[in-house]
Amino acid sequence: MVKICCIGAGYVGGPTMAVIALKCPSIEVAVVDISVPRINAWNSDQLPIYEPGLDDVVKQCRGKNLFFSTDVEKHVREADIVFVSVNTPTKTQGLGAGKAADLTYWESAARMIADVSKSDKIVVEKSTVPVKTAEAIEKILTHNSKGIKFQILSNPEFLAEGTAIQDLFNPDRVLIGGRETPEGSKAVQALKDVYAYWVPEDRILTTNLWSAELSKLAANAFLAQRISSVNAMSALCEATGADVTQVSYAVGKDTRIGPKFLNASVGFGGSCFQKDILNLVYICECNGLPEVAEYWKQVIKINDYQKNRFVNRVVSSMFNTVSNKKIAILGFAFKKDTGDTRETPAIDVCKGLLGDKARLSIFDPQVTVDQIQRDLTMKKFDWDHPLHLQPMSPTTVKQVTCVWDAYEATKDAHGICILTEWDEFKNLDFKRIYDNMQKPAFVFDGRNIVNVDQLREIGFIVYSIGKPLDAWLKDMPAVA
Numbered sequence: 001m002v003k004i005c006c007i008g009a010g011y012v013g014g015p016t017m018a019v020i021a022l023k024c025p026s027i028e029v030a031v032v033d034i035s036v037p038r039i040n041a042w043n044s045d046q047l048p049i050y051e052p053g054l055d056d057v058v059k060q061c062r063g064k065n066l067f068f069s070t071d072v073e074k075h076v077r078e079a080d081i082v083f084v085s086v087n088t089p090t091k092t093q094g095l096g097a098g099k100a101a102d103l104t105y106w107e108s109a110a111r112m113i114a115d116v117s118k119s120d121k122i123v124v125e126k127s128t129v130p131v132k133t134a135e136a137i138e139k140i141l142t143h144n145s146k147g148i149k150f151q152i153l154s155n156p157e158f159l160a161e162g163t164a165i166q167d168l169f170n171p172d173r174v175l176i177g178g179r180e181t182p183e184g185s186k187a188v189q190a191l192k193d194v195y196a197y198w199v200p201e202d203r204i205l206t207t208n209l210w211s212a213e214l215s216k217l218a219a220n221a222f223l224a225q226r227i228s229s230v231n232a233m234s235a236l237c238e239a240t241g242a243d244v245t246q247v248s249y250a251v252g253k254d255t256r257i258g259p260k261f262l263n264a265s266v267g268f269g270g271s272c273f274q275k276d277i278l279n280l281v282y283i284c285e286c287n288g289l290p291e292v293a294e295y296w297k298q299v300i301k302i303n304d305y306q307k308n309r310f311v312n313r314v315v316s317s318m319f320n321t322v323s324n325k326k327i328a329i330l331g332f333a334f335k336k337d338t339g340d341t342r343e344t345p346a347i348d349v350c351k352g353l354l355g356d357k358a359r360l361s362i363f364d365p366q367v368t369v370d371q372i373q374r375d376l377t378m379k380k381f382d383w384d385h386p387l388h389l390q391p392m393s394p395t396t397v398k399q400v401t402c403v404w405d406a407y408e409a410t411k412d413a414h415g416i417c418i419l420t421e422w423d424e425f426k427n428l429d430f431k432r433i434y435d436n437m438q439k440p441a442f443v444f445d446g447r448n449i450v451n452v453d454q455l456r457e458i459g460f461i462v463y464s465i466g467k468p469l470d471a472w473l474k475d476m477p478a479v480a
């Protein structure tokens with residue numbers, strides 16, 4: 001029986017391995033992690049991450065051919081294939097600080113694999129890593145190998161949160177990069193055989209190691225670039241009276257461009273887009289390509305501009321001050337159908353409003369009070385470290401309350417900011433909400449989910465990203 005071990009039981013390791021176990025009943029899969037609470041949660045009824053369909057997959061295989069454990073060394077030693085899916089945060093100190101990927105967790109995993117192994121293994125990069133990481137990992141493994149042979153493969157993951165199970169069941173492609181040697185090809189084939197249980201062969205792409213590593217960074221950069229492009233257009237739409245939804249639709253109808261990923265928003269969030277682009281920028285700079293680095297940097301600059309622009313709209317619309325005003329924040333997760341708040345635009349928007357002394361009442365159906373307080377007090381990039389290394393009891397922000405209901409959040413509020421596109425926000429009783437708010441009552445829709453005309457009819461002053469401006473807002477400056 002082939003044995004797989006995955007180091008890192010996070011958003012990628014957990015769902016990916018659960019799906020491999022489900023689709024390959026004859027393979028034994030162990031997911032290991034240094035975080036005891038995380039593994040305990042994977043072994044309980046309350047999984048550590050919220051992902052539609054995941055509970056069902058885990059229930060079908062846990063205890064049969066899927067195991068979650070903190071006994072990292074035992075499972076690594078026994079495995080034929082070891083996936084590494086640990087954190088690769090942005091460095092906060094030293095060379096490349098603020099851009100380069102911090103490979104501390106990867107390196108310690110590689111050293112441990114070399115230490116405990118007693119048989120040949122295939123080691124698979126599942127984490128997103130800088131180009132040429134495989135070379136460094138190879139060196140660590142071979143210099144400590146005691147005669148054991150390791151083959152390194154790059155198998156980046158393309159799932160998106162909220163649709164992870166669907167994406168894993170039916171991936172657009174699986175990418176496997178390996179050394180172009182007979183041993184390398186054999187290892188690539190072994191991993192191909194795993195995916196071939198359920199992925200059609202023409203969707204399993206094989207490349208050299210460096211192409212696979214770079215393709216992952218490139219794919220995220222292209223996706224984020226689309227969002228920054230449409231968000232840049234949203235500012236121009238507001239200035240000219242065009243409607244960004246109509247523009248996106250018209251542009252996306254061109255089959256060469258396509259309709260997906262063209263929704264204007266308050267900005268993209270999530271654990272990877274910014275991190276991976278910063279990493280790409282750093283690699284370009286290190287390779288003497290400052291113009292290319294500058295090009296990709298713009299994607300992040302526009303994203304920051306969009307978040308600032310949103311905050312400035314809120315403040316300038318409300319008579320240039322939100323001091324002591326209650327602002328309801330609907331949605332804190334970085335997108336719907338996840339409880340993940342890593343790099344969510346809500347953090348920057350809330351901090352911006354708090355900077356202008358607002359009082360915030362926050363509601364998100366999947367995010368806890370503790371998480372929100374941690375996010376609003378944590379230093380940039382601290383979130384991307386294993387849980388037990390993060391500050392656990394930071395000071396709470398007094399002007400922030402978190403509630404479990406949108407009606408409670410909006411009661412007596414002066415304004416509402418919609419920051420996540422949760423479906424339930426589309427069906428709120430906005431007449432009831434309006435009646436219980438201070439007047440004039442404002443709605444700032446950062447996700448373009450409300451029916452602007454209906455809300456205006458109720459009496460709201462409405463701002464919706466990239467849509468023709470409310471008469472109220474027309475003469476207000478919206479400087480970013």
Ligand SMILES: NC(=O)C1=CN([C@@H]2O[C@H](COP(=O)(O)OP(=O)(O)OC[C@H]3O[C@@H](n4cnc5c(N)ncnc54)[C@H](O)[C@@H]3O)[C@@H](O)[C@H]2O)C=CC1
Nearest residue numbers: 008009010011012033034035086087088105127128157386
């Ligand atoms: N979150 C996402 O949607 C995607 C993430 N990725 C990439 O996958 C990698 C992992 O991301 P996530 O799963 O989101 O992170 P995560 O933070 O949810 O999970 C990483 C896990 O690794 C564990 N860990 C760290 N060092 C370890 C060690 N030496 N031994 C054992 N366990 C260790 C941590 O405790 C943590 O539970 C990152 O490189 C990320 O860029 C790639 C595609 C999608």
Ligand SMILES: O=C(O)[C@H]1O[C@H](OP(=O)(O)OP(=O)(O)OC[C@H]2O[C@@H](n3ccc(=O)[nH]c3=O)[C@H](O)[C@@H]2O)[C@H](O)[C@@H](O)[C@@H]1O
Nearest residue numbers: 157158159160161227261262263265268269270272334335
């Ligand atoms: O490497 C990763 O971590 C993953 O990053 C993204 O997945 P994810 O961040 O989970 O979610 P997305 O659906 O890509 O959304 C990212 C952000 O962009 C925003 N977005 C997305 C699409 C859009 O049209 N407009 C827009 O503002 C979302 O609201 C969200 O804040 C990629 O889509 C995955 O392919 C990749 O594997």
